[in-house]
Amino acid sequence: MRIGVLGTGSMAEALATHWVRAGHQVAIGGRDIGKAERLARRVGGGAQPVGLRAAAEFGEVVLAALPFGAGAEVAQELQAALDGKALLDCSNPVGAGFRLLTDGGPSAARQLASAAPGAHVVKAFNLCHEDVWRMSPPVFDGRPLAVPVCGDDGEAVARVRTLVRDVGCDPLAGGGLERAGLLEATAALFIALWVGEGADAQAIAPPLAYAAGPGVPQ
Numbered sequence: 050m051r052i053g054v055l056g057t058g059s060m061a062e063a064l065a066t067h068w069v070r071a072g073h074q075v076a077i078g079g080r081d082i083g084k085a086e087r088l089a090r091r092v093g094g095g096a097q098p099v100g101l102r103a104a105a106e107f108g109e110v111v112l113a114a115l116p117f118g119a120g121a122e123v124a125q126e127l128q129a130a131l132d133g134k135a136l137l138d139c140s141n142p143v144g145a146g147f148r149l150l151t152d153g154g155p156s157a158a159r160q161l162a163s164a165a166p167g168a169h170v171v172k173a174f175n176l177c178h179e180d181v182w183r184m185s186p187p188v189f190d191g192r193p194l195a196v197p198v199c200g201d202d203g204e205a206v207a208r209v210r211t212l213v214r215d216v217g218c219d220p221l222a223g224g225g226l227e228r229a230g231l232l233e234a235t236a237a238l239f240i241a242l243w244v245g246e247g248a249d250a251q252a253i254a255p256p257l258a259y260a261a262g263p264g265v266p267q
Contacts, residue, residue, distance in 0.1 A: 053108025069094025078104025132167035135205035147241035156230035171200035186217020197223035
């Protein structure tokens, strides 16, 4: 698969490294070509440094590894290059005090979709710190990490599910793009619990067998 990466930060590096190891072709796109060159060298696997537009044109899937707000601006600039592409949004619109910056408005993923209406936006990879995505693979107590994937286009979602597996994780059907805001709100809550309270967010939910109530123990 050809993957264009918009951004030269930590999320771009963590995910692109897995994907080149899985045999995908990757183009790292940045406004600063020097940063793109340095990241491409760290990622290895033949990753090529290019500008943002060239990365968007290159990819069958385009990862928007950009801060909230910047992603929509870049997507609007690259509308034509993104038409028909799977546009993968991993951003978290979380501000000071773990506040959800989109509260009362469209999700970050919806804003990206509005900026590039011809693209097929898919939300995934937003629930963990980049260092989790650097793990090879992210497995805890013998269980691979599950990654919710939200999107409306079946082919775009299928491509992203493949990329989730290539990171060593299990894709989880998260519903349509209208549910991306729930993922973003979940990230804000989890970050507040992890960072603000030092709490284990995994302790919130019971095991699946008890999700609808305790029932009768077997």
